[in-house]
Amino acid sequence: MSVITAQGLHKRYGAKVAVDDLSFEVRPGMVTGFLGPNGAGKSTTMRLMLDLDNGSGQTLFDGRRFGTIRHPMREIGAVLEAKAFHPTRTARNHLRMLAAGSGIPATRADEVLEFVGLADVKRKKPKSFSLGMAQRLGLAQALLGDPGTLILDEPANGLDPHGIHWLRDVLKSLAGQGRTIFVSSHLLSEMSLMADQLVVIGRGRMIYNGDVDGFVREFTQATVLVRTPHTTQLTTALGSLDGVTVEALPAAAAVAAATADPVDPAAVAALPAGSQPSGALRVAGTDAATVGEVAFHAGVLLHELTTQTASLETAFITATGASEEYVAHDLGPAPPPPQPPPAAGAETTGGAA
Numbered sequence: 001m002s003v004i005t006a007q008g009l010h011k012r013y014g015a016k017v018a019v020d021d022l023s024f025e026v027r028p029g030m031v032t033g034f035l036g037p038n039g040a041g042k043s044t045t046m047r048l049m050l051d052l053d054n055g056s057g058q059t060l061f062d063g064r065r066f067g068t069i070r071h072p073m074r075e076i077g078a079v080l081e082a083k084a085f086h087p088t089r090t091a092r093n094h095l096r097m098l099a100a101g102s103g104i105p106a107t108r109a110d111e112v113l114e115f116v117g118l119a120d121v122k123r124k125k126p127k128s129f130s131l132g133m134a135q136r137l138g139l140a141q142a143l144l145g146d147p148g149t150l151i152l153d154e155p156a157n158g159l160d161p162h163g164i165h166w167l168r169d170v171l172k173s174l175a176g177q178g179r180t181i182f183v184s185s186h187l188l189s190e191m192s193l194m195a196d197q198l199v200v201i202g203r204g205r206m207i208y209n210g211d212v213d214g215f216v217r218e219f220t221q222a223t224v225l226v227r228t229p230h231t232t233q234l235t236t237a238l239g240s241l242d243g244v245t246v247e248a249l250p251a252a253a254a255v256a257a258a259t260a261d262p263v264d265p266a267a268v269a270a271l272p273a274g275s276q277p278s279g280a281l282r283v284a285g286t287d288a289a290t291v292g293e294v295a296f297h298a299g300v301l302l303h304e305l306t307t308q309t310a311s312l313e314t315a316f317i318t319a320t321g322a323s324e325e326y327v328a329h330d331l332g333p334a335p336p337p338p339q340p341p342p343a344a345g346a347e348t349t350g351g352a353a
């Protein structure tokens with residue numbers, strides 16, 4: 001359980017700056033997600049943090065560099081590459097060898113293999129493992145020394161939906177025990193369910209460091225969904241507010257037509273409570289409380305008033321769009337297959353044989 005402090009991490013490959021002066025803190029007791037488009041520098045950053053790559057800056061684990069920690073496996077569990085295992089040993093022996101090197105009892109190998117669901121294949125060689133099985137073995141290896149800190153690069157890669165669900169529960173529960181979890185992933189829906197804090201980078205630079213809700217707030221605009229039988233009156237009333245836009249959703253347009261817009265409030269009010277036809281509006285540029293107040297002062301009945309926040313994926317695309325390194329382009333039609341050369345003496349213009 002340690003605070004990770006990354007300070008001024010920097011790495012270039014020739015002219016290419018892969019990690020550009022990154023500083024951030026990863027705190028215990030929560031999952032910190034590490035996000036960025038392809039090639040943003042996530043893996044390089046993780047390697048720098050663990051002194052596995054040459055670069056500048058430093059990373060401290062409760063004030064100590066990785067290289068100075070006597071038994072790193074007992075403090076920091078890391079999986080940076082899913083398939084980095086000994087080529088000839090069985091999964092169990094691979095873990096027992098690592099355990100022996102760090103003064104960890106051999107029985108722990110069986111415990112962690114059981115924990116990650118690989119007990120049945122522990123006598124098999126990891127080279128025969130699928131990517132998902134290799135990921136599970138990687139996590140078993142990381143947990144061998146019961147470390148307080150986990151650094152995991154794309155641990156969900158290759159896992160099936162059950163495996164992803166399981167991994168999320170495991171990481172959340174390890175964080176709940178007070179451990180420090182730093183995990184990269186491209187699965188944004190998973191990240192939104194799992195992470196408390198985010199470090200988001202693009203082209204090696206910091207884009208955002210803070211809590212997940214703050215990221216979504218900063219890079220997207222919340223809207224207010226309103227359902228009312230009086231869409232026209234409400235649209236007019238909201239139109240007087242600066243910076244507010246109102247969009248009629250398809251259902252609202254249908255109601256407006258059906259009730260011969262503008263709505264006759266007296267006719268609608270005469271309907272039994274709850275049976276008035278309701279149209280939907282999406283309001284941007286203000287909050288639900290303001291929409292509710294405006295509706296109240298305009299005498300507009302509301303059936304629903306909901307704040308709608310955007311997804312982590314929408315925020316990620318907005319935040320990192322400009323720093324996307326590998327941008328796809330439209331694929332034109334395939335060229336026609338080459339025509340075989342005409343046989344010698346054959347007709348080339350067509351015609352009756």
Ligand SMILES: Nc1ncnc2c1ncn2[C@@H]1O[C@H](COP(=O)(O)OP(=O)(O)OP(=O)(O)O)[C@@H](O)[C@H]1O
Nearest residue numbers: 013016017018036037038039040041042043044045
């Ligand atoms: N050994 C290397 N030699 C040259 N360039 C490298 C090397 N390793 C990484 N890079 C470059 O550094 C940049 C960052 O790469 P990195 O693998 O850290 O990104 P990433 O965010 O982990 O990407 P992904 O999400 O695709 O795994 C990329 O532009 C990559 O091409």
